[in-house]
Amino acid sequence: MYNVKLNAFLIETKALSRILKGIFNEIYLVKESQGTLDLNVLKGDSEEKLIGFPLPRNRSAAFLLKHIVCVFYFLKVSKRVHFVILSNVSDYPLTLLSIGKLTNKKIVDFIGGSRVFLSLVILHSKTSFLRKIASLYALISLNIALRISDKIILNARRLAREKPFIVYKDKVCVANNFPSEDFFEKFCIRKRFVERKLVVGYVGAFTLAKGICSLAKAMRMLLEEVPELEVIFVGDYQRSEPPVLGHKILHFFDEYRDRVTFTGQVHHSKVADYLNEMTLMIYPSYSEGLPHAIIEAMACGTPVLATPVGAIPDIIKDRETGFLLKSNDPKYIAERIVELLNQPELLEKVSINAYNYVRENFSYEKTLER
Structure with missing residues (x-):
């Protein structure tokens, strides 16, 4: 089981991992936390940090490093992986998803609410050319990810009736946010x-x-x-x-x-x-x-x-x-x-x-x- 968690609330990361630990024997976790990209493996109640990469302050450089690390880590463990699970990812690792699809992994995408709106706002606002390109990529990669995902999980039923999710209504389901036990x-x-x-x-x-x-x-x-x-x-x-x-x-x-x-x-x-x-x-x-x-x-x-x-x-x-x-x-x-x-x-x-x-x-x- 593989969970890419690049941008998320810490409370959700803990709770989602805890729920998934009851389903899978191993979880290979990629998560961004306080300026570092951590690679962890979860087995039962233990969590082992394999390595942490400091992320560059430059957004473009950080974006590239995240994607390279995700692909590298996935290739290393892919033979033991059955699912690719993304949770509130803002910059989709399309290379990883493509490899996952080609190797017959099940892809599940947990999606937050304001991602599409925010990308459209940036795209049509007075901002730098690079930020517009990044927003355009976010919209395109979201649509690609939705197309190749086996299951799309939204945290609001109303979102399922909005674009672009309404097109994929047959594979959409709704689940509330996951609170932590404490x-x-x-x-x-x-x-x-x-x-x-x-x-x-x-x-x-x-x-x-x-x-x-x-x-x-x-x-x-x-x-x-x-x-x-x-x-x-x-x-x-x-x-x-x-x-x-x-x-x-x-x-x-x-x-x-x-x-x-x-x-x-x-x-x-x-x-x-x-x-x-x-x-x-x-x-x-x-x-x-x-x-x-x-x-x-x-x-x-x-x-x-x-x-x-x-x-x-x-x-x-x-x-x-x-x-x-x-x-x-x-x-x-x-x-x-x-x-x-x-x-x-x-x-x-x-x-x-x-x-x-x-x-x-x-x-x-x-x-x-x-």
Whole structure:
């Protein structure tokens, strides 16, 4: 069994590997972590790191090295491999997939939600020629991978009805994100909702697909209107898409730096601390699957205000387990936030409902059953 994990949440990597270990005797794992590409082999409960490659800072060089290493490692173990499994891969190793197909391996692709949208945005935006080429490659390689995959696994049923996945509906199935076994130990209520200050926040990537520009404009309006409000942006603004976006948003709040926090890159274990400070988390994405950040916020009793894209409406029922946005317009987002902040009893009720809903429906055991 071979799992290529180039770009993914660490929580998903652990849980997916743990599930697969119950099916396969050996898992040959390629994963990117903190600037290195690690080659591991998993046997039962043991995980042995074979080697780690430091990745160059240059994206093109890192892209080439990843693909060369993946192919080399695959060829080395291919005789013992029956499946090639990809999980949230952004740059498909087409050479590896082609070799896998030619050698009769079963190919399974786990796909996240905003990949297609983000690639299209970059392709049609004012950015460098190389970035446009990279986005074009991402779209082309995705379509090739979908064509040659034996099974396509999406984390939102709605995605199956969208392009390009609708063409492959006969081999598409849906599975929720995989939480880790200790998820609810890490993400839990540490500060009661009534004890939290007036803090509105965001957790996630600084990309156009996440609606971060609209959110920044809305937050700026709120800071002018609500003097006691504080804002937290949790995420690595230095690795934004496009690259200049993060610093533009940072400087957009220069005059409010005493009330606006940009955490930069934080360890995943620290995210719960920030979520427990928030009265409301905003998630105005244009395209999604089922974001980890929303499940994590709900587990911490933090109400979420989000756009109804991907699988978000499946878990957020408006005014019951969260709140839904009707548009990504900054003025509308700001007005909706003010409306909710003026209803603390409703927020507290939704906080409790969200906490209970996630614990009942997203435990490790429950997800494994599905």
